[in-house]
Amino acid sequence: MYAQTWKDRFRTVHPAVLVLYGLIAWFIVAFLIYPNLNIYYRIFFKDGVFSLEAVEKLLSSGRAMKSLYNSFLLAVSLVVTVNAVGITLVLFTEYFAIKGAKLLRLGYYTTLIYSGVVLVSGYKFVYGENGFITRLLAGWFPQMDTSWFHGYGAVLFVMTFACTSNHVLFLGNAMRKIDYQTIEAARNMGASTFYIFRRVVLPVLKPTLFALTILIFLTGLAATSAPLILGGVEFQTITPMILTFSKSMTSRDLAALLALILGLATLILLTVMIRLERGGNFMSVSKVKSELVKQRIASRLGNAVAHTLAYGLFLIYMIPVALIVVFSFTDAHSIATATLRPGSFTLDNYALVFSSMAAFKPYLVSIAYAVAASIAVVALALAASRILHKYKNKWATALEYALLIPWMLPATLIAIGLIVTFNEPRAILGNLVLTGTVWMLLIGYVIVHIPFTLRMVKASFFSLDPNLEDAARSLGARAFYTFRKVLLPIILPSTMAVLALNFNNTLADYDLTVFLYHPLYQPLGIVIKNSTDAQALADTRALTLVYSVILMVMSAITLYFVYGKSRRG
Structure with a gap:
């Protein structure tokens, strides 16, 4: 009877949903479980033999x-x-x-x-x-x-x-x-x-x-x-x-x-x-x-x-x-000598950042990574939270615990796991090599933001009135239509707030970025750190100050819309 019930449920699931579930399972195995297990193997087994x-x-x-x-x-x-x-x-x-x-x-x-x-x-x-x-x-x-x-x-x-x-x-x-x-x-x-x-x-x-x-x-x-x-x-x-x-x-x-x-x-x-x-x-x-x-x-x-x-x-x-x-509003000489003079103030640094592609490139790279990672991790959290909200079984519990794995691991261990595992062809990725590609950092960003995003999005799902979905079903609405037209609009404000926070935290990340970034596409965190070196040029330091100011302004705006408006309301 149980097997028949399971088969009936399986037949009622839309094929697109099955594909989505399969992709989530593949992501968990490929990027959350396999790299971390591979670290243990690489450390304690040399040529298949246990070694200390x-x-x-x-x-x-x-x-x-x-x-x-x-x-x-x-x-x-x-x-x-x-x-x-x-x-x-x-x-x-x-x-x-x-x-x-x-x-x-x-x-x-x-x-x-x-x-x-x-x-x-x-x-x-x-x-x-x-x-x-x-x-x-x-x-x-x-x-x-x-x-x-x-x-x-x-x-x-x-x-x-x-x-x-x-x-x-x-x-x-x-x-x-x-x-x-x-x-x-x-x-x-x-x-x-x-x-x-x-x-x-x-x-x-x-x-x-x-x-x-x-x-x-x-x-x-x-x-x-x-x-x-x-x-x-x-x-x-x-x-x-x-x-x-x-x-x-x-x-x-x-x-x-x-x-x-x-x-x-x-x-x-x-x-x-x-x-x-x-x-x-x-x-x-x-x-x-x-x-x-x-x-x-x-x-x-x-x-x-x-x-x-x-x-x-x-x-x-x-x-x-x-x-x-x-x-940030002074010339390179003032920045290099840490002195302020009436004639040293200028808008040239800001003009250069927004007019020169070479100067704007690190900012563009960081924005691209932050947008892509934030959208990807929110989409993953929405799909996973939908499963956790709809199904109360051991598989849903296993899914939740698996997605919380990055919460228990430092970013360093996650980065090393990705580097050690995907620096050679792996069958789970179709024999692709990820180390040294632009995809490695994107995957790393998604992984480290999964636990926080999942907990916030899941909380939004479980605060929904269950009668809404029942009413939509009784009117003949399909599951995906109900999710898109009824549930998603309600949880969208909190989901967008989480997306904004993830975007904010990714822009100037350094701790994970330094391990996984592509040398030809340096994000802001790497450029800002390099500007602190003694041999860095004064012009580079000037641009870094502009980057820092813009990041602070963006962070302040994000925090205002996420925390300030809700607190005032």
């Missing part, structure tokens, strides 16, 4: 072991510094009554519109050997070492202020949901401001802080841009070392093993995070919550210190952004 040669090479490599130590050192350090700064930012904008909080929020939110290689290059432009602040300080202190901004300290400083985006978004949101009645009750019982924060406010924020701590650790462990640009010879981490090893056929097994270590660390930490979330009990006991009222700092000295620290942090966040924008 790669492990022995790793243990005997001083550079590789030092990079592992540096990565874990950076990850642990960032957990302390990012949490300290992130919690402070949220307190200044959401909890304490600080004058000018709206202005401060604008400065603290700048990391939402520029990040990654753009942010790191901006900090190097300000604090590097030829940076504006460094030149300014050198004028006051002639004996100063102008090459001071590099190594562990520089990487930690930049990443500390670069990684607070999640705090201002998610921890700030959690802070606004705190029941003010509990704070007022504690104050009426004589509790001090610090005691209330420590014993009343902080416990409610624990779930968010646990999640953010895990994410910070993973970010530090897999850091690419900051160690590569600012780390120097003395502070090399895992990902830059993987990049170095992956360029040689003889050391690719080391690159794969280091990437595997990153993947195992990611899996372990995500498991810990899930366990902590399940085991914790941090729910508020109040049934009727009152809106949080900002707390005044009673101590004059404490109030002065808080305001000084708040605006000091504001300057740290705003100086790189302001200088990038200002210097």
